[in-house]
Amino acid sequence: MKMKIVVFDSGLGSLSIIKAIQKKTKSDIIYLADRKNFPYGTKTKSQLYKIITDTIEKISERFDPDVIVLASNTPSLLFREKLPKNIITVLPPLEKIQKASNVAILTTEIVAKSKELDNYIEQFSDLEEVLKINCSELVELVESGKFLTHERDCVKTILKVLKDEFKENKIKIATLSSTHLPFLLPFLKKYFRGVEFLDPAEDVAIKISKLEKSKSTRNSLSIYTTESPKALQRNLKSMGISNKVNLFS
DSSP states (O other): OOOEEEEEESSTHHHHHHHHHHHHOOOEEEEEEOGGGOOGGGSOHHHHHHHHHHHHHHHHHHHOOSEEEEOOHHHHHHSTTTSOTTEEEOOOOGGGOOSOOSEEEEEOHHHHTOHHHHHHHHTOTTOOOEEEEEOHHHHHHHHTTHHHHOHHHHHHHHHHHHHHHHHHTTOOEEEEOSTTGGGGHHHHHHHOTTOEEEOTHHHHHHHHHTTOOSOOSOOEEEEEESSOHHHHHHHHHHTTOOOOEEEOO
8 A cells, every 4th residue: 555645734835845755755645735724924823723733633534644744844843842743844954054154044924933943943053043034925926826927026026035134144055944935946046046955845755755655656646725726726737737626624
């Protein structure tokens, strides 16, 4: 039997994780885009905790998966001590950075302001100083699909959010600590050539490959959303994904 994996976040972010998983292992993946609750990064902690725990419960009852991937850095960081042990989370890959300075974490508004992120950073004592940048506007560029159709607007917003911060703090390394942000990598690499961008997706894929029960030759992907299946279908189609989008309630 192939592993059954549910990957969910507030929208398109899950796809960056799914892509990495499919490179490492063959499995049946169920992708849930919780668009009804987008964006996670501007909710209060209590609102978001209820959303995440309710969603995990519904996923478990509906699909009975072997693994659930919480493919959002925001709840992964805020609730990592409170989540069930069988949940795989997505966290900034700071363990890959040894004795570095001029590091930025690109994240959502709620995480950038949180004590949970400060506590997480403190685990990595080799890091001299870490800049936290609220990139909620960049997450919106991806979820709205503007990154596919409005290049000029995307570049303008990216430079507004990052250019001065990167320049003033001489940033050399930046973690993509929203799973939406890897979709902006072509822009980021073009306009910030001296910066190394770290994507945590491969770490998640490696964890899952170690759990693999049996070898298979094919991947499968089923897609669900909590709101507006047709709108998600349009965005996915423009990204080359033609799978049917089902409503999850």
